[in-house]
Amino acid sequence: MLRWPLSAGHDTTASGLSWVLYNLACHPEYQERCREEIKDLMRDKESEEIEWEDLSQMPFCTMCIKESLRLHPPVTAVSRRCTEDIKLPDGHVLPKGNVCLISIYGTHHNPAVWPEPQVYNPHRFDPQNSKNKPPLAFMPFSAGPRNCIGQNFAMAETKVVLALTLLRFAVRLDESRPVRRKPELILRSENGLWLHLEPLGPSHESRPPATYS
Ligand code: HEM
Structure with a gap:
């Protein structure tokens, strides 16, 4: 069973x-749409701070975050010990006491539920399109009584x-450093994830890029 460290x-x-x-x-087209949504939200504010009630006013950003959690779930698998025999639809039985590994990554890439699973498409999480999805098709925070206790906080933090x-900033790929997924306890990128952050001026112009990883 995975034990979660303080981190x-x-x-x-x-x-x-x-x-x-x-x-x-x-x-970049989705990035720009997110930026427009946030600019609209901030338009009449005196400070550049995101407040609690703003978090529910970012529907497109939320769709983009969820689609990213689907395509690149930070936790790729969880484990459970069966506390009783579990009969599967095909008749096989998982005996009591067995430890099962449940692949979040595999579930999120199941083509029967997520057509073209490798494609990043935030519109999958448009409320119109997600109505008929099975509830456990998307579970970046796991499910059940031992799911993530920090999920609401994590979503809030990510949105802010x-x-x-x-x-x-405008966020651009560093084309010279290809990204290769590396699933450890947490889903990482093998050689870091290199992006250029280009500071945006008031009129949205870009200046020479700074690189961060
Ligand atoms: C994107 C961010 C996060 C993701 C994807 C994530 C995902 C998960 C997953 C998959 C589990 C495993 C649950 C299981 O075994 O079924 C878990 C457990 C846990 N998470 Fe998170 N988590 C995130 C952020 C956070 C934050 C911000 C906190 C605390 C503020 C947190 C605290 C915990 C704790 C304490 C557990 C253990 C719960 C238990 O064993 O009962 N997580 N998380």
Whole structure:
């Protein structure tokens, strides 16, 4: 059984954030739509701070974050010990006491539920399109009584960091450093995840890039 270290809420959120920035760098059209949504939200504010009630006013950003958590789930698998015999639909029985590994990554890439599973498409999470999806088809925070206790906080944190980053920077891929997924306890990239952050001026112009990993 996986035991969560105290850093459960740090590495996971860092992975989730890195991958959503990566996915938006790969898809500038979605990045721009997120930025417009955040600019609209901030329009009449005196300070550049995201407040609690703002978090529910970011539907497209939320769709982009969820699609990133589907395509690149920070936690790729969880384990469970059967507390009773479990009969599967095909008649096989998982005996009591067995430890099962449940692949979140595999579930999120099941083509029967997610057509073209490798494609980053935030519109999958448009409320119109997600109505008929089985509830466990998407479970980046796992499910059941031992699911992630920090999921609401993680979503809030991700929205705030994403919003404030996109307000200030254009995020571009560093084409010279290819990205290769590396699933450890947390889903990482083999040689880091290199992106260019180009500061945005008030009129949205870009300046020479700075590189961060
Ligand atoms: C994107 C961010 C995050 C992801 C994807 C994530 C995902 C998960 C997953 C898959 C589990 C395993 C549950 C299971 O075994 O079924 C878990 C457990 C846990 N998470 Fe998170 N997590 C995130 C952020 C956080 C944050 C921000 C916190 C704390 C503030 C947190 C605290 C915990 C704790 C304490 C557990 C253990 C719960 C238990 O064993 O009962 N996580 N998380």
